[in-house]
Amino acid sequence: MHWTSPVSSGLLLEASFVHIYSDAARARVNPYFDPSPVPLIAVQEQATGMRYRGTSNAPRSINDPSTARLVATYVTGAHSMKAGFNWGTVDQSRETFSPDAPLEFRLNRGVPNRITLQATPYTALVEGMEAAVFVQDRWTVGRATLSGGLRYDFFTDSFPAQTIGAGPLVPNRNIVFEKRDGVTWHDVEPRAGLAYDVFGDARTALKVSLNKYLTGDGSGGPFGIGAAPANSMVTSTTRSWNDANRDYVPDCVLTDPRSNGECGAMANLDFGSPLSTLAYDPDLMNGFGKRTYNWQFSTGVQHELVPRVSVGLDYWRTWFGNFIVIDHRAYDRSDFDEFSITAPSDPRLPGGGGYTISGLYDLKPTAFGRAASGLVTRSKNYGEMTEHWNGLDFNLNARPRNGLLLQGGTSTFRRSTNNCAVAQEVAAEPPPERGGALPTYHPGGVLLETATLLGGGFCDAEGTFLTQVKLLGSFTIPRIDVRVSASLQNLPGPEVQAEYTATNAVIQPTLGRPLAGGASNVPIALLEPRSTYGERMNQIDLRFGKILRYGRTRLNVGVDVYNVLNSNAVLAVNNAFASWQQPTEILNARFAKVVLQLNY
Numbered sequence: 001m002h003w004t005s006p007v008s009s010g011l012l013l014e015a016s017f018v019h020i021y022s023d024a025a026r027a028r029v030n031p032y033f034d035p036s037p038v039p040l041i042a043v044q045e046q047a048t049g050m051r052y053r054g055t056s057n058a059p060r061s062i063n064d065p066s067t068a069r070l071v072a073t074y075v076t077g078a079h080s081m082k083a084g085f086n087w088g089t090v091d092q093s094r095e096t097f098s099p100d101a102p103l104e105f106r107l108n109r110g111v112p113n114r115i116t117l118q119a120t121p122y123t124a125l126v127e128g129m130e131a132a133v134f135v136q137d138r139w140t141v142g143r144a145t146l147s148g149g150l151r152y153d154f155f156t157d158s159f160p161a162q163t164i165g166a167g168p169l170v171p172n173r174n175i176v177f178e179k180r181d182g183v184t185w186h187d188v189e190p191r192a193g194l195a196y197d198v199f200g201d202a203r204t205a206l207k208v209s210l211n212k213y214l215t216g217d218g219s220g221g222p223f224g225i226g227a228a229p230a231n232s233m234v235t236s237t238t239r240s241w242n243d244a245n246r247d248y249v250p251d252c253v254l255t256d257p258r259s260n261g262e263c264g265a266m267a268n269l270d271f272g273s274p275l276s277t278l279a280y281d282p283d284l285m286n287g288f289g290k291r292t293y294n295w296q297f298s299t300g301v302q303h304e305l306v307p308r309v310s311v312g313l314d315y316w317r318t319w320f321g322n323f324i325v326i327d328h329r330a331y332d333r334s335d336f337d338e339f340s341i342t343a344p345s346d347p348r349l350p351g352g353g354g355y356t357i358s359g360l361y362d363l364k365p366t367a368f369g370r371a372a373s374g375l376v377t378r379s380k381n382y383g384e385m386t387e388h389w390n391g392l393d394f395n396l397n398a399r400p401r402n403g404l405l406l407q408g409g410t411s412t413f414r415r416s417t418n419n420c421a422v423a424q425e426v427a428a429e430p431p432p433e434r435g436g437a438l439p440t441y442h443p444g445g446v447l448l449e450t451a452t453l454l455g456g457g458f459c460d461a462e463g464t465f466l467t468q469v470k471l472l473g474s475f476t477i478p479r480i481d482v483r484v485s486a487s488l489q490n491l492p493g494p495e496v497q498a499e500y501t502a503t504n505a506v507i508q509p510t511l512g513r514p515l516a517g518g519a520s521n522v523p524i525a526l527l528e529p530r531s532t533y534g535e536r537m538n539q540i541d542l543r544f545g546k547i548l549r550y551g552r553t554r555l556n557v558g559v560d561v562y563n564v565l566n567s568n569a570v571l572a573v574n575n576a577f578a579s580w581q582q583p584t585e586i587l588n589a590r591f592a593k594v595v596l597q598l599n600y
Contacts, residue, residue, distance in 0.1 A: 001016060001017045001018070002014070002015070002016040003015045003016070010074055010075050010076060011072070011073070011074050012072070012073045012074075012075075013070075013071075013072055014069075014070070014071045014072075014073070015068075015069065015070045015071075016068065016069045017066070017067070017068045017069075018066070018067050018068075019065075019066045019067075020063070020064075020065055020066075021062075021063070021064050022061075022062070022063045023060070023061075023062050024060070024061050024062075025058075025059070025060030025061070025095075026055075026058050026060075026099060027099060028060075028097060028099060029099060030054070030055070030099045030100050033054075033100070035100065035101075039054070039100050039101040040053055040054035040100040040101060041053060041054050041056075041100065041101045041103050041104070041105055042054040042055055042056040042100065042101070042103065042104040042105070043104070043105050043106075043107060044104060044105070044106045044107070045107050045108075045109075045110075046106060046107065046108040046109075046501050046521070046523070046576060046578070047108060047109045047501070047576060047578035047579060048574065048576055048578065048579045049499070049574050049575060049576035049579065051104075053100075054099070054100030054101060055098070055099045055100050056098055056100065056101065056102055056103055056104045056116065056118050056120075057096050057097070057098055057102070057118050057120055057236075058096070058097060058098070058099050059094055059095065059096055060093075060094070060095040060097065061092070061093070061094050062092065062093040062094075063091070063092050064089075064091040064092075065088060065089055065090060065091060066088060066089045067086070067087070067088040067089075068086070068087045068088070069084065069085070069086050069087075070084055070085045071083070071084035071085075072084065078139055078140050078141070079137060079138065079139050080137070080138040081135075081136070081137045081138075082134075082135070082136050082137075083134065083135040083136075084133075084134055085131070085132070085133050085134075086130075086131060086132040086133075086134075087129075087130075087131045087132075088129070088130050088131070089127075089128065089129055090126065090127070090128035090129065090130060090157060090218070090219045090220075090224060091126070091127050091128070092125070092126050092220065092224070092225050093123060093124070093125050094123065094124045094225055094228075095121060095122070095123040095124075096118075096120055096121065096122055096123070096124075096235070097120050097121040098118055098120040098121070098168070101168075102117065102118040102119075102120045102167065102168050102169050103115060103116065103117060103118070103169075103254075104116040104118075105241075105248070108501060108520070108521060109578070111243070111246075112241050112242075112243040112248060113240065113241060113242075113519075113520040113521065114238055114239070114240055114241055114519070114520075115238065115239050115240075115241045115250055115254070115263065116236060116237070116238050117169050117236065117237055117238070117239070117254065117266070117271065118169065118235065118236055119167055119169060119170045119173070119233070119234070119235040119236065119271060119272045120167050120168075120235070121167055122164050122167070122230045122233070122235060123162065123164070123230060124225050124228035124229075124230040124231050125159060125160045125162055125228055125230075126157055126158075126159055126182070126224050126225045126227075126228050127157060127158055127159075127160060128155065128156060128157030128158070128182070128218070128219065128224065129155075129156055129157075130153070130154065130155045130156075130218065130219060131153075131154045132151055132152060132153045132154070133151070133152045134149060134150065134151040134152070135149060135150055136148065136149030136150075136191065137149070143196055143197040143198075143200055144194060144195070144196050144197075145194070145195040145196075146193070146194055147191070147192070147193040147194075147195075147209075148190075148191060148192045148193070149190070149191040149192075150188065150189075150190055150191070151188070151189045151190075151191070152186070152187070152188050153185075153186070153187045153188075153189070153214060154185070154186055155183065155184075155185045155218040155219070155291075156182070156183065156184040156185070157182035157183060157218065157223070157224055158179065158180065158181050158182050159177070159179065159180045159181075159182060159227070159228050159229055160179055161176075161177060161178050161179045162176075162177050162229075162230070163175065163176050163177075164177070164230060164233075167272075169254060169255055169272065170255075170271075170272030171255065172272075173272050173274075175233070175274040177229040177230070180229060182223065182224075182227055182285070183218070183223050183227075183284070183285050183286065183290070184285070184286045184287075185218065185286070185287070185288075185290050185291055186287065186288045186289075187214055187288065187289060187290075187291055187293075188288070189211070189212040189213060189214065189293075190210075190211075190212055191209075191210075191211045191212070192209065192210050192211070193207070193208065193209035193210075193211075194206075194207070194208050194209070195207045198301075203303065203304040204301065204302070204303045204304070205301065205302045205303075206299075206300075206301050207298070207299065207300050207301070207302070207314075208298070208299040208300075209296075209297070209298050209299075210295065210296070210297050211295070211296050212293060212294070212295050212296075213293065213294055213295075213296065214291050214292070214293050215291065215292040215293065215294060215320075217291045217292050217324075218291070222324065222376075223284075227280065229276065232276040232277060232278040233272075233273070233274070233275070233276065233277065234268050234270045234271045234272065234273065234275075234277055234372060236271075237266045237267050237268040237271040238266075238267045239263050239264050239265060239266050239267060239517070240263070240264035240517055240518035240519050240520065241262055241263055241264070242262050242264075242518070242520075243262060244262060250262055250263055257269045257271065257369075259518070264517050264518030264519075265368070265369050265517060265518075266369060267368065267369060267517055268369065268371075268372055269369045269370075269371065270371055270372055275371070275372075277372040277373065277374055278326070278374045278375075278376060279373075279374065279375050279376070280375075280376045280377075281375060281376060281377035281378065283377075283378070284324070284376065284377065284378065289322070290322065291322060292320065292321070292322045292323065292324065293320070293321050293322055294318055294319065294320045294321070295318070295319055295321075296316065296317070296318045297316065297317045297318075298314060298315065298316040298317075299314070299315055299316075300312060300313055300314030300315065300393075301313055308398065308399040308400060309396075309397070309398040309399075309400065310396075310397050310398075311394070311395070311396050311397075312393075312394070312395045312396075312397075312409075313392070313393070313394050314392070314393045314394075315390075315391070315392050315393075316389075316390075316391050316392075316393070317388065317389065317390050317391075318388070318389040319386070319387065319388045319389075320386075320387045320388075322378065323378065323379040323380075323385045323387075324376060324377070324378060324379065325376075325377060325378070325379045325382065325385075325422055326374045326375070326376055327374065327375040327376075327377055327381075327382075328372070328373070328374055329373045329374065329375055330370050330371060330372055330373045331363070331367060331370070335363060335364055335366075335367040335370075336361040336362065336363060336364065336367075337361065337362055337364055337511055337512070337513070338358075338359070338360065338361050338511075339360050339361070339362060339507055339510040339511035339512075340356055340357060340358035340359075340360060340510050341356075341357050341360065341500075341502050341506055341507060341510070341524060342354060342355070342356055342357075342506075343355050343356075343357055343500070343526050344500065344526075344577070346580075348580070348581065349498070349526060349527075350527075353526075357524060357526070360524065362507075362511060362515055362516055362522070363516045363517075364516060365513075365516045365517070367516075368516040368517045369517070379419070379421075379422050382421055382422050382424070383420075383421020383422060383424070384418075384421050385418065385419045385421065385422055386416070386417065386418045387415070387416070387417045388415070388416045388417075389413060389414070389415050389416075390413065390414055390416075391411060391412060391413035391414070392411075392412045392413075393409060393410070393411045393412075394409050394410050394411075395407070395408070395409030396408050396409060402476075403475060403476035403478070403483075404473075404474070404475050404476075405472075405473065405474045405475075406472075406473050407471070407472045407473070408469075408470060408471035408472065409469075409470060410467055410468065410469050410470075411467065411468045411470075412465055412466065412467040412468075413465070413466060414462075414463045414464065414465045414466065415463045415530060416461065416462050416463050417460075417461050417463070417529075418459065418460045418461070419459050420459040420460050422459075423459040458525065458528045458529055461528055461529045461530055461531070463529075463530040463531075464530055464531055464532075464533065466492040466533070467492070468489075468490070468491050468492065469488075469489070469490040469491075470487070470488070470489050470490075471487065471488040472485070472486075472487045472488075473485065473486050473487075474486075480546075481546060481547065482544065482545070482546045483543075483544075483545050483546070484542070484543070484544055485542070485543040485545075486540065486541070486542050486543075487540070487541045488538070488539070488540050489537070489538070489539045490536060490537070490538050491536060491537045491539075492533050492536060492537075493533045493534030493535045493536050493537060493569075493570065494533065494534045494570060494571060494572050494573055495529075495530060495532070495533055495534075496527065496532040496533060496534055496573060496575070496581060497525065497527055497529070497532075497575040498525065498526035498527045498575060498577050498580055499523045499524070499525060499526075499575050499576055499577060500523065500524050500525075500526050500577040501521050501522075501523055501576075501577065501578065502521060502522055502523075502524050503520065503521045504519075504520060504521070507522070526577065534570055534573060534581070535569070535570065536569075537567070537569035537570075537571070537587065538565075538567055538569065539562075539563055539567060539569070539587060540563070540564045540565055541560070541561065541562050541563070541564065542560070542561040542564055543558060543559070543560050543561070544558060544559045545557065545558035545559075545595070546558070552600065553598070553599070553600040554598075554599045554600070555596070555597070555598050555599075556595065556596070556597040556598075556599070557595070557596060558594070558595040558596075559592060559593070559594055559595070560592065560593045560595060561590070561591075561592045562588070562590065562591055562592070562593070563587055563588060563589065563590045563591070564590060565590075566589060566590040567587050568586050568587060568589075569586065569587045570583045570585070570586055571585040571586060571587060572584045572585040
């Protein structure tokens with residue numbers, strides 16, 4: 001619902017209200033495979049990185065938000081002012097269930113070595129409200145145009161009372177969560193910009209801006225649905241599996257957390273218990289300036305070379321702050337043993353491989369399975385953590401004659417991260433991707449899924465400068481009024497990573513013992529993140545279009561041809577070292593699409 005009212009020639013009022021209900025889920029039971037008497041079990045093959053067969057967990061997400069907006073715009077000769085108010089609710093339910101068996105088998109070249117157990121089903125609930133008040137103004141003074149604004153944001157949420165019952169692998173579970181308050185946050189974000197006509201001839205403009213933005217910690221993020229009590233339980237764990245008779249059936253009691261039969265002990269003995277394994281630092285929960293944020297700075301110049309032809313050059317930088325980490329308080333440095341490995345020989349690795357990867361740690365057997373205790377807190381409690389993006393954009397815009405358009409440019413950028421200060425703390429885990437929910441806490445998945453890196457490895461990743469090139473041209477053929485358009489994209493290839501499956505035979509010479517928990521191997525990264533990329537991708541697309549007019553009716557007729565040269569550029573590669581760099585996705589083959597659009 002939207003309402004506008006032009007009160008006067010200089011004042012415009014706008015208001016809107018939107019309510020959206022969505023329920024997204026896949027089939028609760030696999031409709032293509034009869035689950036009786038044996039349900040389908042998911043499989044991960046380490047040699048190829050593939051996951052196949054069943055699905056051990058899947059979500060059903062119900063969102064029921066309402067939003068409202070009220071804005072007033074006032075325009076005078078020199079000023080363009082805008083003030084407004086936003087309001088919205090954040091109500092969400094996310095159920096996690098198993099369409100197939102609540103298990104995943106991990107194999108290495110067909111040989112079983114691990115089982116992942118899921119404590120499904122369970123549901124996370126959150127209710128919340130967010131609001132914002134903002135004011136902004138654009139003021140022209142001589143050759144300068146100034147813009148500025150200020151925005152106040154408020155967010156609060158809570159978690160309704162709920163009961164979580166039993167599941168196939170947690171038959172005795174009966175957990176009652178009382179209603180609990182979440183966060184109450186206040187934030188203020190300034191915005192500022194300047195555009196200046198350098199020579200006063202409207203041909204050269206200098207621009208600069210500095211703005212602060214908030215990231216998605218709240219609605220849908222780690223302090224929204226991610227902080228629901230159900231997501232603080234141990235809902236997943238792993239255990240080693242020695243399938244001695246190769247019948248692909250775990251001959252053990254899966255609900256018994258102790259080592260028995262072919263199965264090792266659970267990596268987390270709190271699996272399925274009512275214990276909350278995550279606590280939240282009280283300093284995060286209330287007050288001003290608690291949310292993760294980013295600042296964006298940009299400056300550039302735009303110049304008209306000749307009439308209807310202009311070029312622009314812009315530099316931009318983005319940096320983030322208020323990072324969150326998980327402090328695994330159940331462990332300290334004395335609970336780990338250090339080891340190193342020698343990278344395998346391969347001409348595709350730096351220097352042909354054979355280099356040493358050190359700073360790797362494995363839990364001591366005496367600490368394996370220890371009850372979890374995690375604290376969600378700020379990275380600044382352990383030291384500095386940084387993430388920066390830097391970029392340089394060049395663009396050209398030309399309209400040399402009627403019916404002819406040429407546009408193009410390049411964008412060069414780099415992402416740099418450093419979390420070495422956090423990695424020095426044995427029990428501090430770097431944060432999830434911005435805006436994502438906190439991972440379900442379980443040491444078996446967090447600390448033993450890959451070899452733990454403490455202050456070593458690739459904690460300081462400068463990244464590689466990447467460049468995108470894009471060109472666009474269109475020409476309207478006189479007399480027949482047919483427009484021909486073409487676009488060219490030249491993009492960086494996919495990032496190449498290398499996940500090496502290091503077995504006990506590789507690790508034991510420096511570790512001095514087998515891996516804890518009966519694990520047979522551990523994945524280890526061989527390449528620094530964002531350092532290696534595949535071949536660049538080229539794609540050319542064409543469009544032919546014509547407008548047919550019949551009085552007030554207009555028919556747009558067109559043909560789009562994608563990937564004209566039928567390129568088979570690689571978009572993604574396999575990162576499992578046993579199948580390293582084998583393509584997993586290529587550019588779609590050449591195809592055409594007919595477009596018909598009727599306007600009346």
